[in-house]
Structures are given as structure tokens and as C-alpha cells.
Amino acid sequence: MAAKGVERLLNVIMTIGSRRRIDRAKLFAVIPDYANATSEQAAERMFERDKAAILELGLPLVTERDVLDENTVFYRIDAAQSGAVLDLTTEEYTVLLAASRAWDDAAAGGAARRVRSKLLSLGHDADPDLLRRTPRGAVESLPVLSPLLEAVTAARSVRFTYRGTHGAPAERHVEPWVVGVHEGHWYVHGWDRDRSAPRLFRASRIESFPAEGPPSVQERPEQTDLASVLEAMHHSDDHARAVVVAAPFKALALRDRAGASLDAERLELPPLPRPAARRLVLADVRWGELLEPVPWRAELAEVLTAVADAHEGEGDTAAVDAAAVRPEPRIRTTPTGTDTLSRLISEAAYVMDRGEVDLAELSAALGVSTKQLITDLQVLFVCGDMGTGWEDLIEAEWEHGTVRVRNAEPLRRALRLSAVEITALLAGLAALEPSAGEAESIVASARGKLLAGAGGSSDQPVEPPTRAELAEAASVDEMASRTADRAESVLTAVHRALRAETDDDASRLMIRYSSIDRPGTSIRRIRPLRIDTDGTRSYLLAECELAQGKRRFRLDRVVEILPADTPQGRADLGEGPVLDGLADGEVWLRLDPPGRWVGESFGAVELRDGADGAAFARLDRPVRAALVDAVLESAGAVEVLAPRELRDTIVTVARAAGARHSQP
Known part of the structure; x- marks a missing residue:
């Protein structure tokens, strides 16, 4: 929606909201864009789009017919419903405000952009002490999320280009069942129409903006738990309780799974499929050794020996030069008129609730630049009730760094959150919760009120990313939950x-x-x-x-x-590898399909596609220890091609771990 459309919508809201009600004929006469439309049909179409946008904002626009003359139509904004948004305490509002900041709104699209503005329109003041102590969260922000969430809410299919683990992008036609977070990454689970089967898609691998398709036809399962879907991908008939010995205070992920104390040396994992157990042990193999089952132990020795052999000598960097550079997906989202209107109304409400506000404070609260804020105030300044005259336009001042807004009472109202916007907040809460500490009960109560709001906003609410007890929702990182408990x-x-x-x-x-x-x-x-x-x-x-x-x-x-009087001291190195700091310069990886996740996890700055189906990733100074662990965890699906020093480190670590597992 262009700036002119934003001004028109603001004028419509002000004109309808300034009176008890206004009939359609007068509204069309006083709004210049309707009055000057090329035809009556064009004005009608314009107004129908504007009504949809006003409802999307969360304003309770009501249409009524005159009881005596059904040809006369009136419009009003229901003041009785305006306050029925979210009944939050100061503490709940504070954690929701923190959750809204977990999204990179520039990358995530409309839902993320609107959610903070709508929160500010509620008229609450945050608790500054609680806000300081509340974790600063960050969830993966992708422009494809808003259309995917909207497709779940509307029960519609979507089309998008997807690059799977085998590299070649292909168009997929999907009916999304759930969109949620697992281990910090967004996934889409739903029915793949082309393959006539359920499929799981990692959102970061979607390379085109999802286009809305026809309504969904496949019945949605009653239970859609992302954690279970992902666990099933590691299914194997070979299940057992793995027994591991580990250095005290190390192999923390294995300790979480085993429920073992921090200084226990012998860990017994719950029954796991062989591939899942192998990946867990390899990720911490610098600090642990698998004792049982013996066949799994022998397999680990073979895997570690193969990793070491692959990293002996120089890497084949010629393959990198021959590979084609993968172009960046061009998925961009620009602010819509609804996004801008949410911000304008929230700015007006925020200032009027406080009388006057420092320009820098308002800029920080909304997460926009002062330049953008002044542009918004200039729009407010030329809008108002078009049914009276210039004296009823909004008064906006921002001289000397102090903002005042008057004569804009119709904008002094809370905006309802849509199901998609509520899901954005739930994702932010899920990111905060593992380290919420004393605020965990506040996070839980805020989530409960959001879920209640989502339940009333759609016949098919979006499944929110919450904890395990919400089985229909996208799951929070289970390992982070265990760590928080410990x-x-x-x-x-x-x-x-x-x-x-x-x-x-x-x-x-x-x-x-x-x-x-x-x-x-x-x-x-x-x-x-x-x-x-x-x-x-x-x-x-x-x-x-x-x-x-x-x-x-x-x-x-x-x-x-x-205790406070404990002497300080650095680690006693003892035995074992020391992998300090960051790898020097750039690192090139060869990624076979099962190892593509490593390039994504380390934020590859460049990707290339080889002729043999392998991909090549360039990393910029990754954390050395974390990368070595990831290469071992990949079980040979990832090879470091350069630098040689890092290859030699992997040889040393893999040979030592392989030797431990080769002994009877």
C-alpha cells in the first residue's frame, strides 16, 4: 500500500472513530479518494479493501443497516470491544515486550513488524528492572515465516522453491499443518501434495516467497509434534541403552540425556536408535568414550578412523574452484500499509497515554530510526476527521526533541493481535523461557493469555512454539529445557x-x-x-x-x-586437546547431503555447488572447537578442505578418539 493509501486509511479510521456512527453515503462524500474515484464501482472496491485492512489491524469495525431503511448502511468502531484485547499485568506485558524483540522484524516480515507496535498500543508501561533481567532472545528470522503462518491459520496450501539436502532446488506444493521452532531453527510440517505424503521442511532452505494456493484438502492430524517428527528421522530397528564414560563436568549434552550428575564418570543413556546415539556420542567424543553396546563401539572406531584418513594431507581445493557459486535467494519483504498503520496508531496512542514523550525514547520503543519517526509524525499531521474541517486534523509536534500528539482520540485504542502475530510472540517467549529463571511463572502466565487470545481469533489457530505439554505446538529445544532444569x-x-x-x-x-x-x-x-x-x-x-x-x-x-572466598584459577589443562578461540581466516568445507546442516549452523558466507552433488561452504573465522565437534558429529559427511592447520587438528582429535574406541 502506497503512502497515499496509508493516509486514506488513517482518515477513514479517524472519520468513523470520531463519531458514534457515520452512514456510507457521507463517508464516501468526505473521503477525497472515494469521492474522486473514476466510478462508483471503483470507490466500492477501494472501500472493501480498506475495510479488510482495518479489520486486519485489529480494530472492531462494525457494519449496520438502518432498521427503517435497509439501503442506508452505517459504520462505527465498537468502543465496547476495543478494550477486550489482552488483560495483562505489568510483569506479563514486560516479558511480552522482551519476546517481541526476539524477532529481527526487518527479516521476518509483517507479523514481526506489527507485533511490537500493537503491544505498545496496549497502553502499558514496562517494569524497567524486570526488563533488564529478562533474557534478550533471538529467534531465527526469515521473510518466509509470515506467509507460512498465515497459510496454517487460513487452512490454505502454499507453493515455494525448496533446496533439500540433496542440493537441487525444486518447487513444492504443501498444505502446512504446523510452523514452529526446534533447536533454534524454524520448520514447516505438512502434507506434500506432489508426493502425497507428510513432509518436513526447514524454513531456511525455502528459496522463494511462498505463494498462496488453493484451500487445504488433506485432513490435519490431531497431534503434530515437531520433536516427534524429527526424532522419527533417526529411526532404526537397532535400539539400545548406550553406556558412556566421560570426563567430569564435560559432555554436558550426554549428561542431560542420561540425567547424570556433573561429576559422574559413567553415564547410561535412555534407549535410543543407533544413529541418534552415534550422533550424540560423536558430538562429545573429545570428552567421552562409548563402552556399550560393543558393536556400536566398533562402528564409532571405524567412523573416527575414516574422518582422520579423509583429513590427512592437503585438501582438494581445486574442487572448490570448479564449483558454481550458489546465488543468494532473493526473498525480500517490504513494509505494507498495514504495518505502517499499526505503527502510526501505536505512536499516537503511546504519546497520548503519556502526554509527551522524548523523541529518542519513542524511537527506541518502536525500534525505528528518528528519521522514520518524524516521517510518521508528518503523516499524522495531515490526517484527521474528514467530515468536519481542517480544525479537526491531528495535531502532532516534535520540535526540540519532545513529541506531542493531540486531537487523535480515535487512535487511542489497543489493537488486537492476530493469530499469526500471537504466534510470533509465542516463539519469542519460547526463546526466553530456558533462561527466564525467576520470571518463568510470568512467562507461563503471559503464554496462557496469548493462547486464550489465539483460540478466539481463528477457527484454526496457528500451532504456537511452546513446551512439550502443548502437543499441537512447535516444540521448544528439549535439550535447552533440560539444561535450564539442571x-x-x-x-x-x-x-x-x-x-x-x-x-x-x-x-x-x-x-x-x-x-x-x-x-x-x-x-x-x-x-x-x-x-x-x-x-x-x-x-x-x-x-x-x-x-x-x-x-x-x-x-x-x-x-x-x-563460595565467594574460593580462589580464582584457569583450567588445569591435564590431558586432552586444547582448541582455543577462532579459526584463523576463512575455512572451506565440503558438505555431502547429510552434512549440509553444518554450513547452515555456522552461517556460511558463501556456498558453491559441485558437479558430483557435493556443496562447498566458506566460513569466516568460526569457533574452532565447535567446528571440530561438528565435523566429528557429521560422521564423515563434512570435510575441512582448508586451512591445513585445522585439518591437522581434526586428524589428531579423530585418531585419539578412534584409538580409544579400538581398544577391547
Whole structure:
């Protein structure tokens, strides 16, 4: 919708909302675009589109016919329904505001762009102390999400170009059943019309903007749990309880699965399919050794030996030069008129609720630049009730850095959240929850109110990404949930320190930290500053006395809170590989189809496609230890081609682990 359309819609809202009701004929006469339309039919079509946009905004537009003359149609905005949006406490509003910031709205599209604006229109003030302590979340933001979520809500099919694990892009025609998050990544599960079977799609591999298709015809299953669907992909008739020995305070993911203490050396995993157990053990093989079943142990030795053999000597970088550079998917979303209107109404409501607001404060609250904000205020300034005269236009001022808005009472109302926008907030809450700590009950109550709102907004609400008890929803990272449970005492101590005064001893903690890149643990005195989360893992930003500066610690690797008088000290290296810091310069990988996930997980800056079906990925200074672990976890599906130093490291690590598993 062009800027002119935004002004027209704002004028329509102001004109209808400024009076008890207005008849259709007068409305068409006072709105210039309707009055100057080329024909009556053109004005009718324009108005029908505007009505749909007003309802999409969440405004309760009501159409009535005169009881005495059914040819006379009246319109009004139902003031009685305007307040029935979300009845939130200050604490619930605060965590929802934090959840709304988990989305990169520029990348994710309309739902993400509108959701923060609509929250601001509710007229609440956030609790600044709780907002400071609430984790800063980040969920994978993709422009394809909004149309996919809308397709679930509307029970319609979509078409898109998809690049599967085997590399070649192909068009898919899908009836989405659920769109949700698992281990920090978005997935679409639904019925593939072309293959007449259920299929799972990773949203980041969709390379075209999903186009709406005909209504869905396949009956949707009663239970659609992403975690179960993904687990089924590792199905095998070979199930067993794997037994692993691991270094104390290491192999944390295996400990979570086994429910073992942090210092236990012998771990017994629950019954798992052989491929799933193999992947888990390989990911932590630097710190652990599989004892049973013996056949699985022998298979691990073969896999590790093959990985080491593949990395001996120089990598075949000539294959990279011969491969074709993969073009970037050109999927862009631009703000729509509805997005802009949501922001304009929220700006007006926010300012009128407070009387006046600092320009910089309003800019920060909405997440827009001051330049964009002034442009919005200029639009407000020329709009108003068209049924009276210029004296009833909106008064907007922003001189000297202070914003005031008057004569815009019809805009001083809360905007309803759509099912898609509620799902966007639920995804943000799911990202925050593993490290919410003392705010977990507030997150849960806010989610409950959102779900109640979603239930009333559509006959087929979008399945939201929540915890396991919401079986119809997209699941939250189960491993992050287990880690949060295990680290409850750590989270409690961190939140207590965040609440304390900055110059108080209570704001400092003595922690035992288990690093990913070296054996042993270090003892550090820190002052927590904030918690960040990416939907998969949570991180603690803190001032570290030992490092004499700010450092980021993975929260699940803060394994213990120690007494304040415990001496500080770095890790006793002992035996085992030391994989410090970042890999120098760029790293080239060869990715076979089962290993394509590694390029995505490390944010490849360039991808190339080889003639033999392999892909090549260029990484920019990845974390050395994490990449070595990923290469081992891929079980030979990923090869580091360059640099040679990193190849040699993989040979050393894989040979040592293979030797341990070759011994009887």
C-alpha cells in the first residue's frame, strides 16, 4: 500500500472513530479518494479493501443497516470491544515486550513488524528492572515465516522453491499443518501434495516467497509434534541403552540425556536408535568414550578412523574452484500499509497515554530510526476527521526533541493481535523461557493469555512454539529445557546478582566454568550484566576479573556457583586437546547431503555447488572447537578442505578418539 493509501486509511479510521456512527453515503462524500474515484464501482472496491485492512489491524469495525431503511448502511468502531484485547499485568506485558524483540522484524516480515507496535498500543508501561533481567532472545528470522503462518491459520496450501539436502532446488506444493521452532531453527510440517505424503521442511532452505494456493484438502492430524517428527528421522530397528564414560563436568549434552550428575564418570543413556546415539556420542567424543553396546563401539572406531584418513594431507581445493557459486535467494519483504498503520496508531496512542514523550525514547520503543519517526509524525499531521474541517486534523509536534500528539482520540485504542502475530510472540517467549529463571511463572502466565487470545481469533489457530505439554505446538529445544532444569541454582544466583546494585558484593558471583575448547574447569569471579538467548542456547554477558574485561559465558557451562572466598584459577589443562578461540581466516568445507546442516549452523558466507552433488561452504573465522565437534558429529559427511592447520587438528582429535574406541 502506497503512502497515499496509508493516509486514506488513517482518515477513514479517524472519520468513523470520531463519531458514534457515520452512514456510507457521507463517508464516501468526505473521503477525497472515494469521492474522486473514476466510478462508483471503483470507490466500492477501494472501500472493501480498506475495510479488510482495518479489520486486519485489529480494530472492531462494525457494519449496520438502518432498521427503517435497509439501503442506508452505517459504520462505527465498537468502543465496547476495543478494550477486550489482552488483560495483562505489568510483569506479563514486560516479558511480552522482551519476546517481541526476539524477532529481527526487518527479516521476518509483517507479523514481526506489527507485533511490537500493537503491544505498545496496549497502553502499558514496562517494569524497567524486570526488563533488564529478562533474557534478550533471538529467534531465527526469515521473510518466509509470515506467509507460512498465515497459510496454517487460513487452512490454505502454499507453493515455494525448496533446496533439500540433496542440493537441487525444486518447487513444492504443501498444505502446512504446523510452523514452529526446534533447536533454534524454524520448520514447516505438512502434507506434500506432489508426493502425497507428510513432509518436513526447514524454513531456511525455502528459496522463494511462498505463494498462496488453493484451500487445504488433506485432513490435519490431531497431534503434530515437531520433536516427534524429527526424532522419527533417526529411526532404526537397532535400539539400545548406550553406556558412556566421560570426563567430569564435560559432555554436558550426554549428561542431560542420561540425567547424570556433573561429576559422574559413567553415564547410561535412555534407549535410543543407533544413529541418534552415534550422533550424540560423536558430538562429545573429545570428552567421552562409548563402552556399550560393543558393536556400536566398533562402528564409532571405524567412523573416527575414516574422518582422520579423509583429513590427512592437503585438501582438494581445486574442487572448490570448479564449483558454481550458489546465488543468494532473493526473498525480500517490504513494509505494507498495514504495518505502517499499526505503527502510526501505536505512536499516537503511546504519546497520548503519556502526554509527551522524548523523541529518542519513542524511537527506541518502536525500534525505528528518528528519521522514520518524524516521517510518521508528518503523516499524522495531515490526517484527521474528514467530515468536519481542517480544525479537526491531528495535531502532532516534535520540535526540540519532545513529541506531542493531540486531537487523535480515535487512535487511542489497543489493537488486537492476530493469530499469526500471537504466534510470533509465542516463539519469542519460547526463546526466553530456558533462561527466564525467576520470571518463568510470568512467562507461563503471559503464554496462557496469548493462547486464550489465539483460540478466539481463528477457527484454526496457528500451532504456537511452546513446551512439550502443548502437543499441537512447535516444540521448544528439549535439550535447552533440560539444561535450564539442571542449572536452576545457577539461574537463581544469576538473577539475584542482576537485581543487585552494581557496586554491591551481591552483584558478583564465583563460578565454575566448563569451557568447550579445553579440558578441566576454571574458577572465575564475575559481575553478570545480562542474559542473551538465541533459541538454542543462553549466554551470560559478564565482567570477568580473571580476564579483566567483559566475556560471554554459555549459561549451561556455568556448572556450579562457589563460595565467594574460593580462589580464582584457569583450567588445569591435564590431558586432552586444547582448541582455543577462532579459526584463523576463512575455512572451506565440503558438505555431502547429510552434512549440509553444518554450513547452515555456522552461517556460511558463501556456498558453491559441485558437479558430483557435493556443496562447498566458506566460513569466516568460526569457533574452532565447535567446528571440530561438528565435523566429528557429521560422521564423515563434512570435510575441512582448508586451512591445513585445522585439518591437522581434526586428524589428531579423530585418531585419539578412534584409538580409544579400538581398544577391547
